[in-house]
Amino acid sequence: xxxxxxxxxxxxxxxxxxxxxxxxxxxxxxxxxxxxxxxxxxxxxxxxxxxxxxxxxxxxxxxxxxxxxxxxxxxxxxxxxxxxxxxxxxxxxxxxxxxxxxxxxxxxxxxxxxxxxxxxxxxxxxxxxxxxxxxxxxxxxxxxxxxxx
Ligand SMILES: [Cu+2]
Numbered sequence: 071x072x073x074x075x076x077x078x079x080x081x082x083x084x085x086x087x088x089x090x091x092x093x094x095x096x097x098x099x100x101x102x103x104x105x106x107x108x109x110x111x112x113x114x115x116x117x118x119x120x121x122x123x124x125x126x127x128x129x130x131x132x133x134x135x136x137x138x139x140x141x142x143x144x145x146x147x148x149x150x151x152x153x154x155x156x157x158x159x160x161x162x163x164x165x166x167x168x169x170x171x172x173x174x175x176x177x178x179x180x181x182x183x184x185x186x187x188x189x190x191x192x193x194x195x196x197x198x199x200x201x202x203x204x205x206x207x208x209x210x211x212x213x214x215x216x217x218x219x
Contacts, residue, residue, distance in 0.1 A: 156189070
């Protein structure tokens, strides 16, 4: 009879252990799902924000080894645009089209190119309304489009 009791207790403990294990797994899965769902909704919110494209009065465009970021932006007329070179090499920002740079040179401080060494930045004011392209003259496929409105 003792052996039978011990056997029942062992089975009960094993059953309880399995139950708790499954519970904790479900809990983990649920919390992971919740996290991914909330991340998705954040992404949706972010993309909604960028697609509505509110014009800002201060804009920073950062250059890394992958090019300009963001690659499109909207800024209010007379807004301040800051170019930031976060790459480890010199960049020369030029107004489109390359190589003549006859576009809107407000963005390049009225120069043929705006040269920025690694870690350097420069703020310019964009007064003229319209859509203007800029590129890295040393790597012309890296470009950015700025709408001034
Ligand atoms: Cu150029």
